[in-house]
Amino acid sequence: MRSQFHAFMFPWFGFGHMTAFLHLANKLAEKGHKINFLLPKKALKQLEPLNLFPNSIVFHILTIPPVDGLPAGAETTADIPISLGSFLASAMDRTRNQVKEMVSNDKPDLIFFDFAHWIPEIAKEYGAKTVNYVTISAACVAISFVPGRSPDDLAVPPPGYPSSKVLLRGQETKSLSFLSYPFGDGTTFYERIITGLTNCDVISIRTCQEMEGKFCDFIERQCQRKVLLTGPMLSEQDNSKLLEEQWSQWLSRFKPGSVIYCALGSQIILEKNQFQELCLGMELTGLPFLVAVKPPKGVSTIQVALPEGFEERVKGRGVVWGGWVQQPLILAHPSIGCFVSHCGFGSMWEALVNDCQIVFIPHLAEQVFNTRLMSDELEVSVEVKREEIGWFSKERLSGAIRSVMDEDSELGNLVRRNHAKWKESLVKTGLMNDYVNKFIEALQELV
Template sequence: MESRPHVLVFPFPAQGHMIPLLDLTHTLASHGLSLTVLTTPQNQSLLNPLLHTASAEGLRIQPLIIPFPPTQGIPPGCENTGQLPALHLIPLFMYSFKELAQPIEDWFHQQKKSSDGFGPPVCIISDFFLGWTQNTAAKLGIRRIVFHPSGAFAVSIIYSLWKYMPHEQVSSDNDAVYIPDLPHPVSFPKSQISPLLRRYKVLDTIFEFIRYNMDLNVESWGTLINTFYDLEAVYIDNLHRVVSGRPVWSVGPLLPPAVLDAEGTNMIERGKPTSIKESVCLQWLESQKEKSVIYICFGSHAFFSNKQNQEMAAGLEASEESFIWVIRDPPSSMPADEYGVLPQGFEERTKGRGLVIRGWAPQLLILSHPSVGGFLTHCGWNSTLESITSGVPLITWPMTADQYYNAVLVIEYLKVGIRFCEGAATVPNRDDLRIAVKRLMGREGEEMKRAEELMRAGKRAVQEGGSSSKNMED
């Protein structure tokens, strides 16, 4: 069997982290590499679409399933951030993965004797939440490349915050935190700094470990980032300087080929199974006029109270625009009668121009459809990049972590979105929503034109000779 370079890929098990790194795995395999994807038993099913596609296309991708290390404080069976009963457990969850270092080393040495044709890997590509894999790679005598699922602007901010901790010098949540080491002045209210950073305590074992992980990321042999040069050139160049001149490769937008190929018809399934048949969703979209639909979705960790839903529903109804609204059912830890309930009669009154999806939606299918003209989003980077690559402008409602940074990038620097709301617990104003939707869908600003320009730039980046395509070849 032909010998190919073998790479171990290690995603962090969170929806927004896994999806782009699995997309990258498919792309690397298409370039002739052999890849092993490491995950735990509860996450194994998330690899199935990729493995099925690889098998059909004759690509060399195999899974490596290692048991999740038992951790006091993490309920049994919780091996993905979406399974955690509370978000405050994420630091402990991150910390627990260091126990996989020895099993990885054992597997590496077994691969030297393996007859599966893969052999030991020459490189580890791992998520930036898994910085400790830098030490594992060094111990095994191979290279480690850090993968960032966020954009270059947000990553520059994250590195700066962990290095300098400027928020510790600010007492009030409303006061500005100025971010060092960026190519231009940037600040955010302290309340918008990631909870992971704000909870940091000196000499706390878990948080010191997380900060150490961030330091190790800077020491990695190189950095892969899900963005493209024409979108974030100044911040990609800045990252190259921040990480001491080590290579920084922009390899995005990382999306299934059908999204970027006008001839494509079949999308690779990504993430969790959808709650609506794609055929039903497509039929509804086909019944709408071009660029007439506002798509509303807030990611995998946002659950709206009934008060929030009431204002959202009233604003959408008053806008008289067509919409698709994705609503997550609350987890068992939330009172079922206080979350996820829509006003009585809302769906009936908006029938025909409104589609409510409870659970998971085929987001790429929706965003890439010609009838969609806007996206009301939490500004997670995957959603942001998917929207831009589809030529769809955004209405922003960031809620936590890097979402605030992405919203600023979208509004102030890329000029492809408008500000609506901020904060996960904020009850929006129905009139503000009506105005924002009418403005975006009425094409009163430059957002639609900019979105279409950036869509074309994103497609050029991944085509032969484009910036991301060249980086992938390198």
């Protein structure tokens, strides 16, 4: 067994994936392991400040080849609408020779990957072991990616699927139709993921046994691969890093636990009418709020898309911001009382380790599963119910927020109590370190 190993990391070109891989890289580097991190040039600026061990974690820039259909200069999911993801997957696949050359030169012991399903072939050629690092919930993987099962069967849980409330309902199965779509050259999204899960040496999942153990056991049986858990792999909070003054000053004007913070991730770009309904729903709560979302489709700035008269009506208590914000630091601010989120897996963990109430508006299929896990299984949050047109009304959004923010709300008190229990267990001294130590021990045995 080798005490120290050298690993390559090659995540999908989405910031939720790349930052999750980098958080893991930091934990490995902290224990003395060396990491080569492969990424597009455009991602470097955002990821470099998150590298806590620059002597041990070395970034390697990949040249992203042009692909017909992919806008010139696009290198990450932040550069494109979701509908162009297949072209970005083609570009990733066409970096294969670059990756192979790096592996040939550096001879890593391990290669971590997720969407690049061809990595196990390269690894075998050069004697490396592969780790498929899953950065979405185990519940989502357990029902969506079962070997020998068609994506069309998702309306019915697979045989042996654990007793659970984490299911899609009715029309929501249509939101997983993308599994059958082409995703890169000559492969569907489903084929890409299932190939990676069944060809790797081990599967690792960014979750904990306490929360998703039954789903992890199911994946292990179905894929016939050992499943290793990293724990929630939360970002290290740099206490020397302060919240930007404009937000610190603004939030401090309001009493503790009174402000709604809403963010929907880097990939979601709303239609203009959806964006306006979101703004009006926030206004309807009567509470102070900070909304941080990208400008809606077809407009260049947030301001031109705001509902008529909105800015004047919410002046002094509401801000809608189109740029990046320091989400972990905002969530930790004492004035924040409610987090309205799309329930991406990273945001889900950030919500759990803070004290605010949680309201979810899932947008993509994976987010629906995460929401079910949080709202139905763990009962720590509420989901905004959608209208039949597929989006929600301002009344439903404000109603969901008020249902957890009102002090005498039975539902609000239930989710607050459950949330407090989960937060306590997740931030418990030693829990995350125990997961990391066990994970590293298993990797050392593997190499």
